[in-house]
Amino acid sequence: MIQDLEQVIYVAGHRGMVGSAIVRKLQGQGYQNIITATHAELDLTNQQAVNEFFTRHDIAQVYLAAAKVGGIHANNTYPADFIYQNLMMEANIIHAAHQNGVQKLLFLGSSCIYPKFADQPMKESALLTGVLEATNEPYAIAKIAGIKLCESYNRQFGRDYRSVMPTNLYGPNDNFHPENSHVIPALIRRFHEAVQTEQPEVVIWGSGTPMREFLHVDDMAAASIHVMQLGDETFKANTQPMLSHINVGTGIDCTIRELAETVAKVTGFTGHLTFDATKPDGTPRKLMDVSRLASLGWTASISLEDGLKDAYQWFLDHQSEARLS
Template sequence: MTGERKPTIFVAGHRGMVGSAIVRRLQALGHATILTATRDELDLTDQAQVAAFFEQHAIDQVYLAAAKVGGIQANNTYPAEFLYQNLMIEANIIHAAHRADVYKLLFLGSSCIYPKLAEQPMREDALLTGTLEPTNEPYAIAKIAGIKLCESYNRQYGRDYRSVMPTNLYGPNDNFHPENSHVIPALLRRFHEAKLRGDGEVVVWGSGTPMREFLHVDDMAAASVHVMELEAETYAAHTQPMLSHINVGTGVDCTIRELAETVKRVTGFKGELRFDASKPDGAPRKLLDVSRLKALGWQARISLEDGLQDAYRWFLDNQDRFRG
């Protein structure tokens, strides 16, 4: 392999939390030829633009990390956009990659693809065995379509398009919007601002009883590159043609109450916690079975408390972008 040309790697969504972490990981591993494009430079929902981009560049690998994402409230408020935009992004990129003869692609999905009441921990073969969680069904359907699109190009055209399904992610470059963010950035910001105001309590959505698994985005990036770089025979030995995705998580979960208590400790908030049970809880539990990924030689390394401290430091260093 010595002296072999390094592949040109297109990271779609490089400014997002996951995409930026993948770029950092690739750079740390010495991959100098990394191709990116901002939203102003390339509209991933525009089929013609995406096709032209792939025609203009000699791309060897694609990390498809671009997506419209958000928490329960955002999914409830904008279901059409979550379904349409994610379908367009993945369909345009996967098809353009095939047309440009890109052999290797990694599609990043979400653990919300699994049924609301799936047996815990959720194995890859739970896909399409039951009803989805209603609050994020459009996003989940789009991600399921992406998995099946990759599998279909593999079956029909012999491509090597792989999919990884992460659990709940958090870390640097997360979205800290007060209404449209996921639970960890929402809590970090809420507890931080309550501390600054000297509030006596912080209200947390839901009952606090649902259980969730959380993975630091740097671990997700490391897992993504690990899966992408596996030999085709090794990957195939642990997957199936019509069940090709791999779960990525820690294999450990906690209640939302426990999470809130940890965030309180990390941010230094001294007041009380109050849970608003009138707000939706989402799925009662979401824990991934990560035995397939462990068998492929990878497991998470960053603990929840260490990861939350890192995410909070990043938020403190970047507060200006979240004002207003």
């Protein structure tokens, strides 16, 4: 499919981990008209402001990577923030895109949309077949709503709004807050500080037995652009009803204990690992079935250890600007 490198592309959430990676990848492919807006310039929860932004720009494509995200602690502590802000941002952007004639949009969701005890690996068809994990249910419901918004505008108005569901992401521009971050940046910071202060032990939340899949954000950006660039015929060729979203992951998982051991290796920590089983584990296992994306011509290329080395190096190089508090 021939791409118009001069078309206007809006990346919502360009300062976040995923949005910034998408911008880098688009620029690397030669796209010349990528527009962005900071929170100070555009409050995505403000419907009028979002409508006016779309009216001012002749946007051809939208990558909707803006979201309020966080780990178990953050989701437990701020459930109203997670459901409200995510619902408002996605609804405002998707509706404004439609009203202003934007035909192509990619919505980025999350693997937490699937039921807590979904069969593993999780297929796209598992959506809405069971109870969600309680610790992040508000966030998951918001992301499910985003999928259904895209699906509904496609059905009613003939739009081409696609959704991708990434597994757990990590990499440059991650949030390294000690409590509100996801597991990989939290561990990177914790192990780094343990090395710096010569601590003999690092305590890790949970039992260490849950299994998780992790995808480097550069792979996620590549997959997102790949899905956006697939021709319309790709989604119309199947005689069966097409699913409204596509899983993105590696198809490989590991235990939290194995992850912690790898982070310890990457950061040079040689002390003892202690697992605090009084803290919540979350879902027992979350592994994506990525066969559909593979059939569409894309598979992940960055191994977990190589990706962790890259993430740790970024952390070392950007401690003064990383989100640490």
